[in-house]
Amino acid sequence: MTGLSSLGGMAVAAFVAATLLPAQSEAVFVGLLAAKSVDPLALFLTATLANTAGSILNWWLGRWIARHGVDRLPARLRPDPKRFAQAQDLFARFGWPSLLLAWLPIVGDPLTFAAGTLNYPFWRFTLLALIGKAGRYAALWAGWSSLA
Secondary structure (H helix, E strand, O other): OOHHHHHHHHHHHHHHHHOOOOOOOHHHHHHHHHHOOOOHHHHHHHHHHHHHHHHHHHHHHHHHHHHHOHHHOOHHHOOOHHHHHHHHHHHHHHOHHHHHHOOOOOOHHHHHHHHHHOOOOHHHHHHHHHHHHHHHHHHHHHHHHHHO
């Protein structure tokens, strides 16, 4: 893979992984670090920004749902009711700091969706999601670097 196509693949994987669709981006990130096909900083920035963009899509879907109802979304885009309830509970209990956990598996993506349904301010949401996503990829990068 060339550097640009590697970054494009990372962007797609990170974006999709942050949406309500089931996907993972960590293996792609670490695999590309190991392949040394791209600059690690460019890979980190691409993964962080694309993953944050996927969370922003969830936030906007949440806003749309708050206005129009979940039944108007295509079935594959509807959040799992159990995970969504967990995310709403987490957000209600801990408020904005919970958005720093948007990178977590299982509840992270519904958490970003819940923030949209609860009309959490967009720019604050984006900043908190970005910090959390960057932290996850920084930890992966540091972990890989310590092993390499």
